[in-house]
Amino acid sequence: MKQARERREDQPAFVLHAHPYRETSLIVEALTADYGRVALVARGAKRPRSELRGVLQAFQPLTLSWAGAGEIKTLTRAEWRGGLPLVAGSALLCGFYLNELLLKMLPREDAHPQLFRDYQSTLSKLAAGAEQAPALRQFEVQLLAQLGYALPLTHEVDSGLPVDPGARYYYAFDRGPRTLASEPERRYPLVRGTTLLALAQQDFSAPDAAVEAKRLMREVLDHYLERRTIFSRRVVRDIQALDEIADEDDDS
Secondary structure, three states: OOOOOEEEEEEEEEEEEEEEEOOOEEEEEEEEOOOEEEEEEEOOOOOOOOOOOOOOOEOOOEEEEEEEOOOEEEEEEEEEOOOOOOOOOHHHHHHHHHHHHHHHHOOEOOOOHHHHHHHHHHHHHHHOOOOHHHHHHHHHHHHHHHOOOOOOOOEOOOOOOEOOOOOEEEEEOOOEEEEOOOOOOOOOOEEEHHHHHHHHHOOOOOOOHHHHHHHHHHHHHHHHOOOOOOHHHHHHHHHHHHHHHHHHHHHO
8 A cells, every 4th residue: 555645844853863875865864843753865965065965964953844655755845943052072972872862762753742842952951061961861861751661760669668868779670669678689780769869850969879870871771772782872981081091191
């Protein structure tokens, strides 16, 4: 049965990734406000004089129009929407991390309007120089919630009792925090109650909460990613290692 041809006009969007297609075109993966992640052919976008060449940039608010049937549609118009400062420096790496998460976790054409707003808000925070770790942890928690994997963080899964800030728990990925006594096999990451509450409240002022929250969220996301690698993490680690070497050289 032939698929119906669809047409969408002036949809708020962000480019998540683009890769070459044939000699002069691109396949663009975009996050849209009302249609989720969509794949579009940008015909002629690699030509030097193409109007699309300078528009289809990551982290910039756009409006996209497209038409076609099947999984990959044809981009018919792209315009810059404006209103967001440029993401630069280490915040740029954070942006690439967000994009990679969305590409690997969000199915195509699965609409999540709130997730689009969360993404735009996170980019705004990063561009404005906000603390990066809290912004990333908040987006990770929001992403999982929007995809149906909301994280229980404030109550023990077995007893229903409030999480004790001074206790330690095993975090069962699909269920939530379990006491050490109730998880004899120790299959899950160990985390302090303080860190779980920090994630719930997005307040990482407690000592080591930010570091432990990052570690926990990495393991939770890896579970749902089925251990597929997030390459932008490796880039961040490499850059951090180079910075540490440079600091040692400055001190010597």
